[in-house]
Amino acid sequence: xxxxxxxxxxxxxxxxxxxxxxxxxxxxxxxxxxxxxxxxxxxxxxxxxxxxxxxxxxxxxxxxxxxxxxxxxxxxxxxxxxxxxxxxxxxxxxxxxxxxxxxxxxxxxxxxxxxxxxxxxxxxxxxxxxxxxxxxxxxxxxxxxxxxxxxxxxxxxxxxxxxxxxxxxxxxxxxxxxxxxxxxxxxxxxxxxxxxxxxxxxxxxxxxxxxxxxxxxxxxxxxxxxxxxxxxxxxxxxxxxxxxxxxxxxxxxxxxxxxxxxxxxxxxxxxxxxxxxxxxxxxxxxxxxxxxxxxxxxxxxxxxxxxxxxxxxxxxxxxxxxxxxxxxxxxxxxxxxxxxxxxxxxxxxxxxxxxxxxxxxxxxxxxxxxxxxxxxxxxxxxxxxxxxxxxxxxxxxxxxxxxxxxxxxxxxxxxxxxxxxxxxxxxxxxxxxxxxxxxxxxxxxxxx
Ligand code: NDP
Numbered sequence: 001x002x003x004x005x006x007x008x009x010x011x012x013x014x015x016x017x018x019x020x021x022x023x024x025x026x027x028x029x030x031x032x033x034x035x036x037x038x039x040x041x042x043x044x045x046x047x048x049x050x051x052x053x054x055x056x057x058x059x060x061x062x063x064x065x066x067x068x069x070x071x072x073x074x075x076x077x078x079x080x081x082x083x084x085x086x087x088x089x090x091x092x093x094x095x096x097x098x099x100x101x102x103x104x105x106x107x108x109x110x111x112x113x114x115x116x117x118x119x120x121x122x123x124x125x126x127x128x129x130x131x132x133x134x135x136x137x138x139x140x141x142x143x144x145x146x147x148x149x150x151x152x153x154x155x156x157x158x159x160x161x162x163x164x165x166x167x168x169x170x171x172x173x174x175x176x177x178x179x180x181x182x183x184x185x186x187x188x189x190x191x192x193x194x195x196x197x198x199x200x201x202x203x204x205x206x207x208x209x210x211x212x213x214x215x216x217x218x219x220x221x222x223x224x225x226x227x228x229x230x231x232x233x234x235x236x237x238x239x240x241x242x243x244x245x246x247x248x249x250x251x252x253x254x255x256x257x258x259x260x261x262x263x264x265x266x267x268x269x270x271x272x273x274x275x276x277x278x279x280x281x282x283x284x285x286x287x288x289x290x291x292x293x294x295x296x297x298x299x300x301x302x303x304x305x306x307x308x309x310x311x312x313x314x315x316x317x318x319x320x321x322x323x324x325x326x327x328x329x330x331x332x333x334x335x336x337x338x339x340x341x342x343x344x345x346x347x348x349x350x351x352x353x354x355x356x357x358x359x360x361x362x363x364x365x366x367x368x369x370x371x372x373x374x375x376x377x378x379x380x381x382x383x384x385x386x387x388x389x390x391x392x393x394x395x396x397x398x399x400x401x402x403x404x405x406x407x408x409x410x411x412x413x414x415x416x417x418x419x420x421x422x423x424x425x426x427x428x429x430x431x432x433x434x435x436x437x438x439x440x441x442x443x444x445x446x447x448x
Pocket of ligand 1: 174175176177178179180199200202203204205231261262263264309310311341342343344
C-alpha cells in the first residue's frame with residue numbers, strides 16, 4: 001500500500017494537465033485531476049479551438065465575395081451570429097467530452113471542483129476534503145489581465161467574447177497582440193467596425209517588422225482603425241446603452257463592445273503555493289527548473305502558469321515530459337528554440353526562428369531573402385493584398401535562422417518549414433528543393 005492516496009494529483013485539466021494525467025496513468029501511475037471549470041482548459045473552452053472556428057466562419061465573407069468571379073451565384077448572403085456562436089459552442093462541448101473520455105479511458109479520477117495546495121504532498125478540494133499524492137502537478141493556466149481604469153467592468157475579455165448575445169456593430173479592442181489582432185480580423189470580416197487601441201505604437205511586438213507592417217497596411221485597407229500610444233483611460237455607458245471609450249488624447253470612440261486583450265497572467269492567486277514553500281515570480285508565475293520542477297521536490301508546474309511560453313503545444317510537451325520523467329523512466333527537457341507560431345489574423349502571420357532584427361543582433365552579418373507576391377487566388381478575386389515571405393540566413397554558415405510569412409494559409413505552410421529550420425538546414429538546401437507548382441509555398445524555395 002502506498003503511503004499516498006495518489007501517485008500524481010494534477011490541478012487543472014487543460015492542455016498540459018490532461019496530457020500529463022493520461023500519460024502518467026498509461027505508465028501505471030494512480031492519477032487524479034481536479035478542475036474547477038470545464039475539462040479542456042483555455043485552448044479548448046475559450047481559446048485556440050473556438051477562435052479558429054470563428055476565423056473559419058468569418059472567412060466566408062471573402063469566399064462569398066469571390067464566388068461570383070468563379071461563376072457562382074450566391075443570392076443575398078446573410079450572416080447570423082447566434083448560429084455560428086452556438087455551433088462553435090456545441091463543438092467545444094464535443095471536444096470537452098472527448099477530453100473527458102480520454103481521462104476515463106485511462107482511469108484518471110476527476111474532481112469537478114477547485115483544488116489548492118495544502119502542503120508538499122497534500123491538496124485541499126473546495127469541499128474541504130484533503131487528498132495526498134507523491135507528486136502534485138500544477139497546470140492551472142493563466143487569466144486575462146484587466147488594466148485598471150474607470151468603467152473596466154463594462155468591458156469583456158476573451159473569456160466572454162465567445163458568448164456575445166448579438167454581433168456588435170462597433171467593437172473597440174484594447175491591445176495589439178495575438179488576441180487583439182485575431183479578433184480584430186474576425187469582427188472586421190463579420191462586418192463590425194473595429195478600432196484597435198494600444199498603449200504603444202506597435203502591433204504583435206515579437207514578430208518580424210516587415211510582417212507586422214504588412215498586416216497593419218492590409219488591415220487598415222480592410223477598414224480596421226488604429227489608435228496608437230493610447231491606453232484606455234475610461235469607458236462610460238451612454239444613455240442609449242452603448243459605450244464611449246476614452247483612449248489617450250483622441251476623440252472618444254463609440255462602441256457596443258469593448259474587448260480587452262492585454263496579456264494573460266498566471267492564475268496562481270489563492271493557490272496555496274506558500275504552504276509548500278513555493279515563492280511566486282514577479283508576474284505571479286511559478287518558477288520551475290528545466291524539468292518543470294518547482295522549489296518543492298514533490299511539486300511540478302507546466303504550461304501558462306509557469307509563464308515560459310504561453311502556447312498550447314508547449315504546455316502539452318511539458319506535461320508529457322513530466323509524466324515520462326516521473327513514471328516512465330524517461331527524464332528529459334524540452335527544446336524551447338525554433339518554436340513555430342502563428343497569428344490567425346486576416347491574413348495570418350506565421351513564423352519560426354529569429355526575426356531579422358534578432359538575427360542581426362546575434363549573428364552580425366545576415367542575408368535576407370524576400371518574396372513579395374500577389375497570391376494567384378487574390379489576383380483572380382481582384383484583391384490587391386500581397387503576401388510576403390522572408391528568409392533570414394546566417395551569412396557565415398548559410399543556415400536559415402528564421403522563416404517569416406504573411407499571406408493566405410501561411411500557418412499551414414510554415415509548419416513544414418519549421419522542420420527545416422529546426423534541422424539547421426541551409427539556404428542552399430531550400431534552393432535545391434524543387435518547387436511545388438502552382439502554390440504559394442513554392443515561394444519558399446524560389447527566393448534568390
Ligand atoms: P499579448 O501579449 O499577445 O499582447 C498584449 C497586448 O496588450 C500588447 O499589444 C501590449 O502592448 C498590450 N498590453 C500589455 N499590457 C498592457 C497594459 N497593462 N495596459 C495596456 N496594454 C497592455 O497578449 P494577448 O492577451 O493577446 O494573448 C495572451 C497570450 O495568449 C499570448 O501571449 C499568446 O501566448 C497566447 N495566444 C496565442 C495565440 C496563438 O498562438 N495564435 C492566440 C491567442 C493567444 P505592447 O505590445 O505595446 O506592450
